[in-house]
Amino acid sequence: MPHYKIKVLRCxxxxxxxxxxxxxxxxxxxxxxxxxxxxxxxxARGLEVIGQVKSLRD
Structure with missing residues (x-):
């Protein structure tokens, strides 16, 4: 399964x-x-997918 980086926008x-x-x-x-x-x-007020990463080292 791929890994995704998610940015959580907070208040x-x-x-x-x-x-x-x-x-x-x-x-x-x-x-x-x-x-x-x-x-x-x-x-939290928003979630955004920043991108897919190939490994957890990125």
Whole structure:
């Protein structure tokens, strides 16, 4: 499965970058949203797929 970098735009803090594994970009957005919920992030106002990465070292 490919890895995607997701930029989380936040209301009160600086943007956060997440790297998630998913089959496509839509699934990557869903995985990022689930990660944010698990972390208790409540000030997210947008998720954007920055791009697909070949490895987690990028």
């Amino acid at each position: 009160y803090n600086s943007p956060k970058i997440l790297t998630v594994t998913a089959s496509n970009s839509q699934q990557a957005i869903r995985a990022a949203a689930a990660d944010l919920r698990n972390e208790g992030v409540t000030d």
